[in-house]
Amino acid sequence: MTALLEVSGVCVSFDGFRAINNLSFSIGPQELRAIIGPNGAGKTTFMDIVTGKTRPDSGTVTFGERSQSLLSLSEAEIARAGVGRKFQRPTVFEDQSVAENLTIALKAPRSPWRVLGWRESTADRSRVADLAGEVGLADALARRAGELSHGQKQWLEIGMLLAQEPRLLLIDEPAAGMTLAEREHTTRLLVDLAKTCAVVVVEHDMDFVRRLDCRVTVLHEGAVLAEGSLHHVTRNTDVVEVYLGRG
Numbered sequence: 001m002t003a004l005l006e007v008s009g010v011c012v013s014f015d016g017f018r019a020i021n022n023l024s025f026s027i028g029p030q031e032l033r034a035i036i037g038p039n040g041a042g043k044t045t046f047m048d049i050v051t052g053k054t055r056p057d058s059g060t061v062t063f064g065e066r067s068q069s070l071l072s073l074s075e076a077e078i079a080r081a082g083v084g085r086k087f088q089r090p091t092v093f094e095d096q097s098v099a100e101n102l103t104i105a106l107k108a109p110r111s112p113w114r115v116l117g118w119r120e121s122t123a124d125r126s127r128v129a130d131l132a133g134e135v136g137l138a139d140a141l142a143r144r145a146g147e148l149s150h151g152q153k154q155w156l157e158i159g160m161l162l163a164q165e166p167r168l169l170l171i172d173e174p175a176a177g178m179t180l181a182e183r184e185h186t187t188r189l190l191v192d193l194a195k196t197c198a199v200v201v202v203e204h205d206m207d208f209v210r211r212l213d214c215r216v217t218v219l220h221e222g223a224v225l226a227e228g229s230l231h232h233v234t235r236n237t238d239v240v241e242v243y244l245g246r247g
Contacts, residue, residue, distance in 0.1 A: 004029040010059030021222035032194035037219035082167035090153035094146030102128040105160035135159040151182030175208040187211045
């Protein structure tokens, strides 16, 4: 199967510190992948590179069937190409309703002139209702986003990313601060999303990673230390030494 995202030989240094060291791995078109590793392993820098926030010193990052280089694109162009990123802290418009947040996020041809004349259509309203249902907020469309629980805000932000019709979602520590029920809902949501697009989850919580039941990539010192099922990587002596054995 052709990879959707291919990272090959990527290196990045900050003030002499090599944050990413010859990093290479790939993500399939409909795949759920968890990325774990100790602090400073390069997890955030990896996401910064894929989304155009950080430019590597060397290596290649390609996306899609035509292996388009993401390194030549701006952050906005990468987002339009189909890469969505969700940060750990939810960023929603708290004074707007759930429906309004999703409407704002809808993928539409919005040149400056189009924006001035843009009006919500029946199809837009239907799409908003579908998105709310997909993330578990169908009963909260009229609620202000600021009134939602932490978990619900996370789902709303995922819904806003889905409105952009991404092919790859990068999601940073989704389980942090969630109740048990919210974590269970988030697990189901991410597993379902990976049936239609690639989902990469950066996570510290091993119990949550176990629930995802997916392929795991372990990063250490900016490179892949181990890869495979969680059962496989947690029995890797190097992984135990540098990550799991700590604390």
